Amino acid sequence: MNTGKVLRSLTLRRIRRAGRRTPGEVQPLGIRGGETFEHVVTVTVPADVARTTWRRLFPQAPDHSGAALTEATDGSLAWRAGRANRPQSAGRVSFEPLSHGRGTVMRLRYAGRRPGAVGKALRRVTPGTPWRTLRHALFQVKHVAETGEVPTTRHQPTGEGRTQ
Amino acid sequence: MKAVCWYGRGDMRTETVPDPVIENPRDAIVRVTTTAICGSDLHLYDGYVPTMKKGDIVGHEFMGEVVDVGRDQKKLKVGDRVVVPFTIACGNCFYCKRELWSLCDNTNPNSEIAEAAFGYSPSGYFGYSHMFGGYAGGQAEYVRVPFADVGPLKVPASLDDEQVLFLSDILPTGYQAAEACNLHAGDIVAIWGCGPVGQFAIRSAFLLGAERVIAIDNIPYRLAKAEEAGAQTVNFDDEDVFERLKELTGGRGPDSCIDAVGLEAHGVSLDAIYDRVKAAARLVTDRAHVLRQAIHSCRKGGTISVPGVYAGVLDKMPMGMAFSKGLTLRMGQTHVQRIMQPLLERIDRGDIDPTTIITHRMTLDEAPKAYEMFKHRVDDCLKVVMHVH
Numbered sequence: 001m002n003t004g005k006v007l008r009s010l011t012l013r014r015i016r017r018a019g020r021r022t023p024g025e026v027q028p029l030g031i032r033g034g035e036t037f038e039h040v041v042t043v044t045v046p047a048d049v050a051r052t053t054w055r056r057l058f059p060q061a062p063d064h065s066g067a068a069l070t071e072a073t074d075g076s077l078a079w080r081a082g083r084a085n086r087p088q089s090a091g092r093v094s095f096e097p098l099s100h101g102r103g104t105v106m107r108l109r110y111a112g113r114r115p116g117a118v119g120k121a122l123r124r125v126t127p128g129t130p131w132r133t134l135r136h137a138l139f140q141v142k143h144v145a146e147t148g149e150v151p152t153t154r155h156q157p158t159g160e161g162r163t164q
Numbered sequence: 165m166k167a168v169c170w171y172g173r174g175d176m177r178t179e180t181v182p183d184p185v186i187e188n189p190r191d192a193i194v195r196v197t198t199t200a201i202c203g204s205d206l207h208l209y210d211g212y213v214p215t216m217k218k219g220d221i222v223g224h225e226f227m228g229e230v231v232d233v234g235r236d237q238k239k240l241k242v243g244d245r246v247v248v249p250f251t252i253a254c255g256n257c258f259y260c261k262r263e264l265w266s267l268c269d270n271t272n273p274n275s276e277i278a279e280a281a282f283g284y285s286p287s288g289y290f291g292y293s294h295m296f297g298g299y300a301g302g303q304a305e306y307v308r309v310p311f312a313d314v315g316p317l318k319v320p321a322s323l324d325d326e327q328v329l330f331l332s333d334i335l336p337t338g339y340q341a342a343e344a345c346n347l348h349a350g351d352i353v354a355i356w357g358c359g360p361v362g363q364f365a366i367r368s369a370f371l372l373g374a375e376r377v378i379a380i381d382n383i384p385y386r387l388a389k390a391e392e393a394g395a396q397t398v399n400f401d402d403e404d405v406f407e408r409l410k411e412l413t414g415g416r417g418p419d420s421c422i423d424a425v426g427l428e429a430h431g432v433s434l435d436a437i438y439d440r441v442k443a444a445a446r447l448v449t450d451r452a453h454v455l456r457q458a459i460h461s462c463r464k465g466g467t468i469s470v471p472g473v474y475a476g477v478l479d480k481m482p483m484g485m486a487f488s489k490g491l492t493l494r495m496g497q498t499h500v501q502r503i504m505q506p507l508l509e510r511i512d513r514g515d516i517d518p519t520t521i522i523t524h525r526m527t528l529d530e531a532p533k534a535y536e537m538f539k540h541r542v543d544d545c546l547k548v549v550m551h552v553h
Contacts, residue, residue, distance in 0.1 A: 044258055103258070135276065143270050147254040148236065149188040151273045151288065151310060156300045157181040159169030159219030 031090055031111040037131055038110070039138050044103040045145045047095040051075060053145040054093060054106075062137035063110070063130050065089055088113050091134065108138050167221045167304035168531040173211035176535050178528050181221065184300060184308035189236035192312035194248060196552045198325040199226040199303050201531075201538055202250075202333055203359045204426070204473045208292070209535050212427060212449050213475055215277060215294040224250035224290040225332040226302025227325060228553070230312075239313040246316035248309055249500035250333045252288040252299065255314035259287075266497035271311060272297045286497060302332075303531060305552055317504045320512070326549060327511055330364070330518040336503040338364025338424070339371075341471035343503075344494040345420035347373045352413050354378045354461060355395070356454045357424035358386035360547050361471055363521050365422050366393045371515060378412055380405055382430070385544040389521070400431060409461045417463030426472025429454040435480060442479060449476035459486050470495035524548045 043050050054077060061067040065081030065088070072078060075095055082088030089112030096105040112130055128136070143150045167181045184193055202225050207213050227247040230240050240246065253260050257269035268287035272278055277295045278285035288310075291301015300307065309316060319328045338361045345353055353369045355362050358381035369377050370393070379390035380398045387397040398408050409418055427450035430436065439451035458468050459482050468491055486493065510516050523546045526534050534548045 042258070044256065044261070132276075139275065146256045147190070147270050147311070149190060151271050151297070152187055153273055153298045153300070155185060155187060156308060157165070157167065157184055157221060157304075158217075158300070159167070159171070159177065159179045159181055159221070 031087055031113060034111060034113040035130065036109075036111045039108045039135050040105060041138055041142050042098070042103055042105050043142045043145050047075065047097045047104045050104045050106055050141065050145050051077065051095050054141050057141055057144060058137060061091060063089060063091060063112075063133055089130070093138075106138060106141065108134055110134055165305035166528045167300070168223060168528060169218075170208055170216055170220045170222050171218050174209060174536075176209060176222065176532050178531050181304075183306050186232055186234045187308065188310060189234040190311050190313050191234040192230050192237055192240050192309045192316070193232040194226070194228040194246065194307050194309050194312075194316070195231045196226050196228040196302055196305055196307060197245075198228070198329050199223050199528075199550050199552060200329060200332075201225075201303070201534055201548045201550075203361060204292070205535070206539055207427060207473060207475065209539060210428065213293045213295075214449075215274075215298075217294060217298075220291070220293075220298070221300040221304050222291040223301035223303025224292055225329060225334065226290075226307060227319070227329050227332060228307075230316075231306070233312070237313055240316060240318075244316075244318050245321070246318055247328050247331045247504070248290070248302065248307070249315045249317075249331075249336075249504060250289050250292075251315075251497060251500050252290065252297065252310055253314050253501055254311050260314070263499055263502045265499040265501040274298055289497075303528065303550065305528070315501055317508065319508065323508075323511065325551075326519045326522060328508065328518075329549065330360075330521075331500075331504050331507055331511075333498065333500065334360045335364050335507055335516075335518050336500045337361050337471045337498040338366075339368040339503055339507060340498045341365045341422050341424065341469045342368035342372050342374070344469040345369070345372075345374075345422065345467050347420070349373060350375045351419040352376045352378065353420045353422060354380065354409055354418035354458070355390075355422040355424055356380045356429075356458060357426075357472065358383065358390045358397075359424065360521050362386075362422075362424035363389055363393065363546075364516075364518070365424050365471065366390055366395050367516055369422075370394060371510070378409060378418065383541060386546060389546065392520075405457055406461050413463070417461055417466065419463055420467045420469060421458035421462045423454050423458050423468065423470045423472045425454040426470075427451060427474050427476075431457070433457075439479070448479050450474050450478050452478040452481060456480070456482055459489075459491065462489065462491055464489045465491070467492045467494060471498070521547045522549050526550050528552055 061079035067079040067081035078092040080090040091110045230244045251266040252271040253265040253268040254270040259267040271288040275285035288297025353374045377395040379395040382401040429451045431453040436453035442448045537545045
């Protein structure tokens with residue numbers, strides 16, 4: 001049994017399953033039927049610090065659409081990409097304070113039209129699916145808000161026989 | 165620099181690789197003076213830990229001198245002599261604030277892989293697969309240490325490297341295992357595995373008030389080392405462990421049982437043979453014979469403490485037995501940062517001498533041979549230390 005392969009397949013299965021999921025909360029984003037998912041993570045900082053960190057790291061939509069972020073009266077951040085009458089994707093991040101100083105729940109909801117042939121081809125050359133890209137963005141905000149940096153192993157040495 | 169790299173089952177190589185550099189503001193670069201091979205490194209060597217990649221630098225027990233620091237590094241300065249815990253922790257998250265350092269939320273860059281395997285990701289570790297962060301390890305001349313303002317412990321010049329090196333992992337691991345037993349006066353602790361962690365668990369159990377410790381293994385020189393520390397011993401090749409423990413504890417069973425063996429358990433019973441066959445066919449990763457025996461042997465209402473590493477899914481676990489006897493199961497990677505300082509003080513006072521387990525002193529170039537010796541217990545090998553600089 002190659003456990004590494006099993007883990008990779010579990011991760012991919014999770015991504016595919018997440019892509020099929022349609023939480024009720026996602027529908028108000030205004031896109032029906034496409035790819036929808038939700039990521040949620042708790043940070044130890046207050047909601048305003050989490051929101052400020054998000055805006056600093058991602059002044060625009062973190063899904064590579066380049067859409068502008070808007071702030072709602074409840075403090076959530078949202079974006080909508082594509083034509084006004086036919087949006088391609090939309091997302092919203094809410095910041096829900098927890099009791100007893102336990103921090104803030106950051107909840108990211110996303111809805112996007114399923115990619116056509118061109119979109120699918122683009123996904124092969126752009127870094128990751130929306131599921132993965134937005135999960136990464138959410139965790140980047142958590143890491144920076146809590147520690148001031150994002151953990152990394154980039155540029156670290158490896159043996160000369162590394163093939164990957 | 166020179167570093168020990170993993171290339172597959174039974175294939176460690178000492179190679180020349182690029183030096184590490186500072187990547188993040190809280191990093192430090194440590195020039196390694198002394199490093200060691202851990203029993204859990206043998207799980208990598210034997211190919212039981214998934215998500216390793218060829219060329220990965222291994223090793224998670226190391227210490228040395230700080231030679232460079234990131235711009236936000238407030239605790240360490242160049243020239244400090246430090247021991248580095250194998251678990252990497254941020255000091256800021258929900259778990260670090262509760263001193264559950266090995267469960268840190270912010271130090272595993274590959275948390276997505278760990279989440280797929282475990283639901284939630286533990287912290288990153290040095291040199292222990294990409295599922296646990298993919299960080300380059302400490303069997304090298306230099307190491308980049310992330311969040312170096314949290315983990316590394318400065319050590320006094322009055323203590324030499326060999327006295328403090330094991331604060332990086334195995335001494336706190338043995339100590340935490342004994343601590344998890346919540347010992348009371350008169351308690352009897354049974355400890356499976358007389359390797360380095362088992363040896364420190366024996367000594368820690370006595371330090372924490374155990375009246376008697378019974379050590380179980382089948383390697384005579386390791387049992388002799390356990391006896392040196394005051395333990396009674398049981399050789400599982402010669403005796404039925406359950407019956408012997410029952411006899412030695414007045415028919416009640418040990419108050420606590422420590423599994424310091426983990427996923428590569430040996431044994432001669434039917435279940436141990438079954439495990440070996442399934443593991444040889446790569447149908448399971450973990451051989452749970454010791455854990456089953458500990459659950460069977462422990463007294464009612466007792467505690468099973470598991471410092472031995474498990475990686476995957478266990479087969480034929482006697483949960484009904486554990487449930488019916490009301491056992492408490494405690495396990496997990498060591499929260500090294502919590503225990504390092506008190507243990508440093510104990511070493512300084514002479515309560516415990518970590519050097520007692522060192523049997524071999526070698527160099528990084530000799531690492532492939534050292535792994536082979538440690539795995540096959542050649543020349544009564546119990547612990548290999550490699551002096552680097």
